[in-house]
Amino acid sequence: MHILKSITLITLSASLLLSAPQNKKASELDKVIKIGDRSSKLLIKTLGKQMKSKLKKDGVMKALDFCANEAYNITQKVNKKLPKGVRVKRISTKYRNPANAPKDNELAVLESFQKIKNSNIIMPKQLVEQVDEKTFKYYKPLFINNKACLACHGTIKDVEIRRAIAARYPIDSANDYELGDLRGAVVVTIIKSAK
Ligand code: HEC
Known part of the structure; x- marks a missing residue:
């Protein structure tokens, strides 16, 4: 009886010890996903709302000016609203602004998101990379989910608009999307942050 009790105790404490770091990891991941969800939504909502209202009110040319001049500033403003140590940005393999080229x-x-999409595998809501002990990167896939995007990222027939984009972005490849x-x-x- 006595021996059994000790064995149970040992097994119990061993499993607690083993699961503790995993629980910690899981709750850390939950936190990263929560912050990532909130921050990415804030950027997309802020950019999308302003771009769409500009597009509706002033047309593609003015909206293009707006995106070219303000996308960076708006991103910086959103970053200022986020908690310390959190930063958000957009990336693309076919980028318009070289500042949005993927790094590391x-x-x-x-490429993984693209492969998943091509294989008809259900797209994950996000992927998380642990860069080092303290740093995580949260990735949310971004789609051409609105016809409005095509005005500036589709196959653009309007020569004026094509010229205006080329004048601002000589190495633009963010075109011909569907x-x-x-x-x-x-x-x-x-x-x-260090605790
Ligand atoms: C009025 C024109 C216009 C419309 C409409 C538009 N974009 Fe853009 N988009 C731009 C410009 C200009 C840039 C480059 C901004 C910069 O210099 O940072 C850009 C950049 C981006 C980027 C960053 C990567 C890159 O290529 O530099 C993403 C992602 C993006 N757009 C997605 C979208 C999506 C999704 C939609 C539809 C909801 C959309 N855009 C609608 C003009 C537009």
Whole structure:
């Protein structure tokens, strides 16, 4: 009886010890996903809302100016609203602004999203990369989910608009997308503050 009790105790404490780090990891991942969800939504909502209202009110040319001049500033403003150590940005393999080119593992993640899409595997809501002990990257796939996107990222027939884009972005490759295509990803970098 006595021996059995000790064995049970030992097994119990061993399993607790073993599961503790895993629980910690799981709750850490939950937190990363929560912050990533919130931050990526804030960027997409803020950019989308302003771009769409500009497009409706002033047409494609003015909206293009707006995107070219303000996308960066709006992203910086959103970053200022996020908690310390959290930053958000957009990336794409077919980028318009070279500042949005994928870096480090970002290209591998974008290529994985594309492979998943091509294989008809259900797209995950997000992928998470642990960069180092303190740093995580949250990736949310971004799609051409609205006809409005095609005005500036589709096959553009309007010569004026094509010229206006080329004048601002000489090495632009963010064209010829179709509705439903993977456009890129929102990346949220989360650096845990030292506790
Ligand atoms: C009025 C024109 C316009 C419309 C409409 C538009 N975009 Fe863009 N988009 C741009 C411009 C200009 C840039 C480059 C911004 C910069 O310089 O940072 C850009 C950049 C991006 C980027 C960053 C990667 C890159 O290529 O530099 C993503 C992702 C993106 N757009 C997705 C979308 C999606 C999704 C939609 C539809 C909801 C959309 N865009 C609608 C003009 C537009």
